[in-house]
Amino acid sequence: MxxxxxxxxxxxxxxxxxxxxxxxxxxxxxxxxxxxxxxxxxxxxxxxxxxxxxxxxxxxxxxxxxxxxxxIKQANVQKKSVKPAEIDWKPTEKRKPSSNTGNFEDIMSKFLKDSEERMQDAKKHTEFKGKGGKKGQ
Known part of the structure; x- marks a missing residue:
């Protein structure tokens, strides 16, 4: 050979x-x-x-x-029969929102409200610093 x-x-x-x-x-x-x-x-x-x-x-x-x-390592590689993964293609039950989460609109409005409050606090803080003022004056 x-x-x-x-x-x-x-x-x-x-x-x-x-x-x-x-x-x-x-x-x-x-x-x-x-x-x-x-x-x-x-x-x-x-x-x-x-x-x-x-x-x-x-x-x-x-x-x-x-x-x-x-x-040596390539000579010892045994061909393994590769079997495709079995996938269950049946549709699963859709997740229902739990009672404490609410719908998307409720969550979004709460987020916007909290966000707006934080922005107002940040603006007040930067305006106060910009005027050169100190707390307690």
Whole structure:
């Protein structure tokens, strides 16, 4: 079998470095970068692999110079059957306003009344400050 990008093949760990592991596949050597070892963050690759381990790898790429990039985590991804979410399309009962909320017009008129009172208080306060007056004079 010829090595091609996308193939999943068996390999053997021949050397481990701080940045990844060299894997022998079909008589050639490729590199699994530390970021392609596991789905979770890998701080120390030696906690996941040791020399002479047999591993399943996916060929990510082969460049023009023959450099082979491999991935262990992509080779171990199992195709999960994706099932669409089940949605109940039946109409639900409309929410009725609770007895203490009132209708929209009532709520809006209360808001406008409160807002107007606050605006008047703010205007009085700014007019008082603008005249340079102090409380208690």
């Amino acid at each position: 010829t090595l091609m990008a996308g193939n999943i093949v068996d390999g053997t760990v021949i050397n481990i470095t701080n940045f990844g592991a060299f894997i022998e596949v079909e008589g050639k050597t490729g590199l699994v970068h530390i970021s392609e070892v596991a789905d979770s963050y890998v701080k120390d690759i030696r906690e996941h692999l040791k020399e002479q381990d047999k591993v399943k790898v996916k060929v990510i790429s082969i460049d023009d110079n023959g450099k082979i990039s491999l991935s």
